[in-house]
Amino acid sequence: MENDVLELYPHPGERHLLRELYLRQPLEPAEHPRETPFFYSNFISSLDGRIAIPGPGRDSHQVPPAISNDRDWRLFQELAARADLLITTGRYFRQMVGQEEQAELPVGSSPEFKDLRDWRTSQGMPAQPDVAVFSASLEIPVESIRHYANRTVYLLTGAKADANKLQRLAEATHAKPIVCGQGNNIDGSMLRGTLADLGYRRVYAIAGPAVLHTLVAGNALDRLYHTTAHCLLGGTRFDTFVRGPLLDPAFRMPLRAMYLDPHAPDGMGQTLAVYGQ
Numbered sequence: 001m002e003n004d005v006l007e008l009y010p011h012p013g014e015r016h017l018l019r020e021l022y023l024r025q026p027l028e029p030a031e032h033p034r035e036t037p038f039f040y041s042n043f044i045s046s047l048d049g050r051i052a053i054p055g056p057g058r059d060s061h062q063v064p065p066a067i068s069n070d071r072d073w074r075l076f077q078e079l080a081a082r083a084d085l086l087i088t089t090g091r092y093f094r095q096m097v098g099q100e101e102q103a104e105l106p107v108g109s110s111p112e113f114k115d116l117r118d119w120r121t122s123q124g125m126p127a128q129p130d131v132a133v134f135s136a137s138l139e140i141p142v143e144s145i146r147h148y149a150n151r152t153v154y155l156l157t158g159a160k161a162d163a164n165k166l167q168r169l170a171e172a173t174h175a176k177p178i179v180c181g182q183g184n185n186i187d188g189s190m191l192r193g194t195l196a197d198l199g200y201r202r203v204y205a206i207a208g209p210a211v212l213h214t215l216v217a218g219n220a221l222d223r224l225y226h227t228t229a230h231c232l233l234g235g236t237r238f239d240t241f242v243r244g245p246l247l248d249p250a251f252r253m254p255l256r257a258m259y260l261d262p263h264a265p266d267g268m269g270q271t272l273a274v275y276g277q
Contacts, residue, residue: 005259018071018261022078027202037195041205041212042079042225043241044072048232052239061239067229069264079225080106081116083129083204089211090135093144105131132156134211136184138165145173158184188218213244216251223276224253230268
């Protein structure tokens with residue numbers, strides 16, 4: 001883990017330890033109003049843009065085993081340690097009941113992430129980030145929400161979502177319902193104001209391509225962390241970063257920083273890029 005990474009931009013040639021690389025990065029640029037939440041997300045992909053493929057014996061998709069690695073997972077956890085609020089989906093909670101979820105919601109409870117949990121404590125932050133669940137269908141198992149009884153959980157949905165389902169979930173769990181959109185789905189353009197009113201400043205989206213599209217379409221994405229594993233996967237069934245209607249005009253995310261990590265995945269290495277503000 002202590003093997004270093006090589007900075008390629010903006011200061012080529014400098015070396016950094018992977019540990020705390022993202023923990024030290026500022027998430028509140030001077031030009032961004034402090035009262036406005038800062039939204040960020042993170043993906044790992046192959047060179048041909050695959051972030052997920054069908055898992056063996058399951059309907060849902062998973063991070064391709066060829067690109068999944070502990071070093072990228074460490075950075076994922078560091079970004080979670082910075083967050084006040086995590087954005088995930090009802091799909092995650094459904095997979096949790098079927099024991100298909102990739103991991104517990106960060107920050108991880110294993111010994112290797114104790115320094116991150118301690119860091120949150122030292123910063124006066126709660127032990128874990130709060131959770132916002134995006135769901136239009138509201139098909140969320142009650143027991144999966146109860147599993148996170150020690151964390152504040154919100155159910156975010158649209159005004160036309162099933163009101164009876166929303167009421168049943170609210171009555172059966174500690175989750176707090178929030179309407180954020182006029183249709184069935186969440187309106188990304190309303191998110192900044194909605195979450196600002198709740199007091200959040202750092203919002204980490206750990207969901208998939210449909211949620212990222214919602215954020216981008218609503219101008220609610222400030223930064224994207226992208227790990228590219230240096231391999232080609234191919235295949236005809238896969239997910240990539242964004243799924244939804246064409247973004248016109250294109251959503252601009254200039255390069256902020258880039259690093260080379262030659263140590264993982266084995267035999268290929270990976271680049272760590274930071275885009276946006």
